[in-house]
Amino acid sequence: MKTIHVSTTVNGDAAEFICGPDESLLDVLRNRLGLTGAKEGCGTGDCGACSVMLDGRLVCSCLVLGAEAEGVTVDTIEGLAEGDHLHPLQQSFIDHAALQCGVCTPGILVAAKALLDRNPDPTETEVRYWLAGNLCRCTGYDKIIHAVMDAAKTMRAA
Amino acid sequence: MVAVVIWGSLRRFTDGQGEVEVEARNFKELMEALSARYPGLKPQIERGVSLALDGRIYREAWFTEIGPDSEVVLMPYMAGG
Amino acid sequence: MALDNTGQRVFKVVGTRPPRPDGVDKVTGRALYGADMSAPGMLVAHILRSPHAHAEIVSIDTSAAEALQGVKAVVTAADFTPQEDEYLDDILVNCLARDKVLYDGHAVAAVAATSADVAKAALKLIKVEYRKLPHVTDVDAAMRPDAPIVQSGRSLETVPEGMSENVTSHCEFGHGDLEAGFAKADLIIERSFTTAATHQGYIEPHACLATMGADGKGDLWCCTQGQYNVRSICADLLGIEASQLRVTASEIGGGFGGKTTVFIEPVALALSRKSGRPVKIVMSRSEVFLATGPTVSSSTDVKIGMTKDGRITAGQAHLRYSGGAFPCGTVDMGAQAAFAAYDLEAVQTLGWNALTNRPKEAAYRAPGAPQAIYAVESVVDELCQQLGLDPLEVRLKNAARKGTKSSYGPTFDDIGLMATLEAAKAHPHYSAPLGENQGRGLSAGFWFNFGGNTCVTLNVNTDGTVGITEGNPDIGGSRAAISQMAAEELGIPYDKIRTIVADTSSLGHNDVTDGSRVTFSVGLATIKAARDAISKMCSRAAQIWGIDEEAVVWEDGAACPAGPNAGKFPPMTLAEIAAVSFNTGGPIAGHYEFNADGAGVSFGVHLVDVEVDRETGGTKVLRYTVFQDAGKAVHPSYVEGQMQGGAVQGIGWALNEEYIYGEDGRLQNPGFLDYRIPVASDLPKIDTVILEIPNPGHPYGVRGVGETPIVPPLAALSNAVSRAIGKRLHSLPMSPPRILKALSEA
Ligand code: FES
Numbered sequence: 003m004k005t006i007h008v009s010t011t012v013n014g015d016a017a018e019f020i021c022g023p024d025e026s027l028l029d030v031l032r033n034r035l036g037l038t039g040a041k042e043g044c045g046t047g048d049c050g051a052c053s054v055m056l057d058g059r060l061v062c063s064c065l066v067l068g069a070e071a072e073g074v075t076v077d078t079i080e081g082l083a084e085g086d087h088l089h090p091l092q093q094s095f096i097d098h099a100a101l102q103c104g105v106c107t108p109g110i111l112v113a114a115k116a117l118l119d120r121n122p123d124p125t126e127t128e129v130r131y132w133l134a135g136n137l138c139r140c141t142g143y144d145k146i147i148h149a150v151m152d153a154a155k156t157m158r159a160a
Numbered sequence: 161m162v163a164v165v166i167w168g169s170l171r172r173f174t175d176g177q178g179e180v181e182v183e184a185r186n187f188k189e190l191m192e193a194l195s196a197r198y199p200g201l202k203p204q205i206e207r208g209v210s211l212a213l214d215g216r217i218y219r220e221a222w223f224t225e226i227g228p229d230s231e232v233v234l235m236p237y238m239a240g241g
Numbered sequence: 242m243a244l245d246n247t248g249q250r251v252f253k254v255v256g257t258r259p260p261r262p263d264g265v266d267k268v269t270g271r272a273l274y275g276a277d278m279s280a281p282g283m284l285v286a287h288i289l290r291s292p293h294a295h296a297e298i299v300s301i302d303t304s305a306a307e308a309l310q311g312v313k314a315v316v317t318a319a320d321f322t323p324q325e326d327e328y329l330d331d332i333l334v335n336c337l338a339r340d341k342v343l344y345d346g347h348a349v350a351a352v353a354a355t356s357a358d359v360a361k362a363a364l365k366l367i368k369v370e371y372r373k374l375p376h377v378t379d380v381d382a383a384m385r386p387d388a389p390i391v392q393s394g395r396s397l398e399t400v401p402e403g404m405s406e407n408v409t410s411h412c413e414f415g416h417g418d419l420e421a422g423f424a425k426a427d428l429i430i431e432r433s434f435t436t437a438a439t440h441q442g443y444i445e446p447h448a449c450l451a452t453m454g455a456d457g458k459g460d461l462w463c464c465t466q467g468q469y470n471v472r473s474i475c476a477d478l479l480g481i482e483a484s485q486l487r488v489t490a491s492e493i494g495g496g497f498g499g500k501t502t503v504f505i506e507p508v509a510l511a512l513s514r515k516s517g518r519p520v521k522i523v524m525s526r527s528e529v530f531l532a533t534g535p536t537v538s539s540s541t542d543v544k545i546g547m548t549k550d551g552r553i554t555a556g557q558a559h560l561r562y563s564g565g566a567f568p569c570g571t572v573d574m575g576a577q578a579a580f581a582a583y584d585l586e587a588v589q590t591l592g593w594n595a596l597t598n599r600p601k602e603a604a605y606r607a608p609g610a611p612q613a614i615y616a617v618e619s620v621v622d623e624l625c626q627q628l629g630l631d632p633l634e635v636r637l638k639n640a641a642r643k644g645t646k647s648s649y650g651p652t653f654d655d656i657g658l659m660a661t662l663e664a665a666k667a668h669p670h671y672s673a674p675l676g677e678n679q680g681r682g683l684s685a686g687f688w689f690n691f692g693g694n695t696c697v698t699l700n701v702n703t704d705g706t707v708g709i710t711e712g713n714p715d716i717g718g719s720r721a722a723i724s725q726m727a728a729e730e731l732g733i734p735y736d737k738i739r740t741i742v743a744d745t746s747s748l749g750h751n752d753v754t755d756g757s758r759v760t761f762s763v764g765l766a767t768i769k770a771a772r773d774a775i776s777k778m779c780s781r782a783a784q785i786w787g788i789d790e791e792a793v794v795w796e797d798g799a800a801c802p803a804g805p806n807a808g809k810f811p812p813m814t815l816a817e818i819a820a821v822s823f824n825t826g827g828p829i830a831g832h833y834e835f836n837a838d839g840a841g842v843s844f845g846v847h848l849v850d851v852e853v854d855r856e857t858g859g860t861k862v863l864r865y866t867v868f869q870d871a872g873k874a875v876h877p878s879y880v881e882g883q884m885q886g887g888a889v890q891g892i893g894w895a896l897n898e899e900y901i902y903g904e905d906g907r908l909q910n911p912g913f914l915d916y917r918i919p920v921a922s923d924l925p926k927i928d929t930v931i932l933e934i935p936n937p938g939h940p941y942g943v944r945g946v947g948e949t950p951i952v953p954p955l956a957a958l959s960n961a962v963s964r965a966i967g968k969r970l971h972s973l974p975m976s977p978p979r980i981l982k983a984l985s986e987a
């Protein structure tokens with residue numbers, strides 16, 4: 003199968019890769035760029051563990067082709083902290099024990115940031131519906147919702 | 161002698177008794193004595209049994225001492241998730 | 242080790258909520274899970290699976306696949322030696338089918354190739370000739386005399402004569418005179434229930450990376466609840482020595498019991514041995530549903546008698562479980578747990594396990610208990626409804642307590658059920674008003690909890706910090722709890738300690754992370770290892786001071802002379818002793834190895850309010866409160882997390898989750914779209930109330946907490962729905978179509 007050459011921007015840095023025409027962005031990130039923060043929980047768009055931002059839009063990277071990254075920006079969990087400075091959401095997840103196994107956490111953090119970027123003051127119901135595409139089997143979501151609400155408050159105060 | 165309570169489905173191998181008496185000072189001796197006295201219990205004992213001693217469950221420890229007045233209950237080997 | 246009862250112990254670190262040591266790794270995407278590891282020259286393997294529920298394998302021809310460019314190895318059952326031990330052989334046959342395929346999705350062959358595309362293409366070139374056999378997927382159908390036989394010759398001596406060959410085991414528990422008990426009852430209710438098989442649903446699919454040379458030396462990286470267990474099983478199945486196989490547990494993306502066995506690991510090792518290259522296998526989600534362990538499906542009859550004033554006079558349950566295509570002992574656990582919450586004069590439970598053409602059961606949180614307790618708690622609730630009694634009062638009246646002869650035999654020591662029920666009764670949730678189409682449900686739950694084999698090494702570093710090496714994968718914050726207990730014991734700050742999870746070559750055997758055992762057993766070993774290190778540090782201080790070892794005690798992180806006769810020396814802190822350790826005898830370390838017993842049973846009570854939409858049949862959970870005895874909550878946030886997570890898994894089981902099989906015996910919903918687990922918008926806040934009734938078998942009073950919370954939700958939800966719509970459902974899940982059907986049968 004003919005491979006495709008793609009030039010893109012990942013977490014602010016220029017990146018290039020070649021991929022198969024049917025290769026998902028998730029596979030490219032994990033297998034070609036060494037960014038294993040995004041996880042594959044299903045590969046069918048049902049779990050949100052693979053969530054990344056594509057040109058500022060929240061997507062399931064398992065449903066996006068690698069080739070679609072051409073000329074756009076991709077933001078992943080690896081780009082959320084600034085150097086050794088955690089994003090308030092990351093800090094809040096640690097403070098609120100909002101993760102148990104943590105495998106859903108990268109996807110949920112990316113999704114939660116996307117929410118707070120567009121709505122800095124969401125209600126609990128809004129958070130619950132926004133995150134309805136991100137499965138977590140460990141926590142029962144309670145502490146996750148708490149952590150997001152609290153991070154939003156911190157960010158509004160900043 | 162210690163009185164050992166066994167579970168119901170094993171009664172067919174102990175002449176219908178739900179409680180049997182054997183000479184044993186610890187878990188290992190208890191299993192050996194039960195197997196010797198009631199050979200029908202042997203397959204289950206080999207597959208695994210737990211021992212509840214005064215309400216506390218022991219899964220493997222052979223040399224768990226059994227006092228003369230202890231409450232001794234044989235249970236299937238316990239498995240969790 | 243018994244509870245420290247030397248005055249009421251005041252804890253400094255235990256009971257606080259410090260950040261978990263692996264937190265930053267996990268929020269930055271840096272933590273490495275099963276699928277996140279690669280090796281130079283690595284091959285990728287895929288697995289060919291049966292399209293039939295039940296069929297004989299007439300022949301397998303792998304030659305075309307082997308000839309494909311890029312294919313480096315192909316394995317089938319023929320590459321493995323059958324095991325004498327039935328337990329091991331079942332695991333092997335489940336990894337790769339031998340003569341028959343026993344369920345839809347059963348693995349038949351595996352291919353390792355230079356890329357996933359090549360491996361998948363090669364699977365299509367494998368020719369398997371099947372001869373289809375009749376199948377059975379329902380437990381009751383499988384027990385009928387004329388049912389298709391899934392496997393022959395697997396019945397234990399405990400099975401009564403004349404039953405279908407599918408029945409592999411039978412058990413009976415209980416005590417007292419049932420007939421006399423039922424004769425005393427004013428009302429007897431007898432009902433039958435079914436529960437669907439559900440999957441643990443961990444978000445991380447099984448994954449492993451195996452490297453093995455022709456010399457029989459191997460390395461395996463995998464997501465597992467127990468690296469030592471993986472090592473011993475794989476070593477046996479591959480015919481190598483345990484010492485030559487090093488297994489490293491990756492970070493684990495959930496397990497809940499489902500990662501206590503192996504599915505792909507021996508296959509990857511065999512492919513690696515054959516190809517001489519590292520081999521990675523990552524399951525897809527549909528493979529996880531098709532071929533890894535769901536819990537048992539069940540069919541149960543329960544009969545309970547009660548007096549007018551709410552005293553239970555006798556209880557009886559018949560439990561029929563199926564653990565899929567292989568013998569399974571889970572029904573024993575269910576039969577023992579069914580009536581554990583009650584103090585009964587007469588009780589009897591009978592259990593049978595039957596083979597069906599379904600995947601091999603794997604443990605799922607409190608295996609066997611939720612199904613049995615669902616049925617019992619439903620009948621108790623119906624008795625309360627019919628007799629006009631308060632369900633909480635009735636449970637208080639009949640609750641098991643210290644001195645109760647339990648339904649499974651032993652007499653209970655200190656248990657927390659009464660306290661838990663009292664807490665539920667006093668909670669505002671219990672008396673809050675309800676609206677139309679709303680109902681409140683209540684259920685108690687129980688789990689045994691285990692200890693098990695455990696090793697801990699605690700190294701005192703020369704800069705006054707401490708490293709702990711333990712051998713149980715951290716599923717939900719255990720590294721934090723273990724560090725806390727070490728800090729408590731040593732009297733040093735939490736952040737001076739780092740706890741790591743060892744590979745199988747770095748520490749002695751540790752049992753699987755299961756049975757709610759880790760905080761209890763590893764915690765206990767950590768406390769003992771700390772005490773070992775403390776006694777060594779005290780002896781170093783005694784040496785320095787030139788006094789007797791016995792004249793030194795450990796207080797607040799420092800060695801101190803004990804009493805006036807020991808002489809006057811300022812305390813020497815851990816850091817000070819560690820700093821000169823090279824001069825006083827060398828490095829200081831504490832160790833402890835043991836087989837822990839005395840885990841202490843655990844009880845919980847759940848309260849739930851639901852509202853049922855009569856148009857759609859949908860059930861909305863409005864309010865949920867979990868009450869549970871944790872003995873002592875080491876890190877309360879993670880205890881709450883266990884309670885909340887378990888409750889929500891139970892809610893999923895009660896309302897939506899089920900394995901659905903077609904007429905053809907094939908699984909119809911192997912994906913998260915059709916196998917629907919609860920999402921954030923389905924749920925309200927899950928409130929938690931932690932009770933602390935110390936476990937007499939632990940110095941801090943710790944009890945396991947992880948499993949009990951999945952037990953009560955099934956009946957709690959069913960009881961709530963029944964009260965909301967005035968009709969009782971007897972099957973789980975109570976999916977909208979089932980509720981609509983119940984409503985239409987007015
Ligand atoms: S892996 Fe992409 S949504 Fe599940």
Ligand code: FES
Binds near residue numbers: 107139
């Ligand atoms: S923390 Fe395990 S899936 Fe969310």
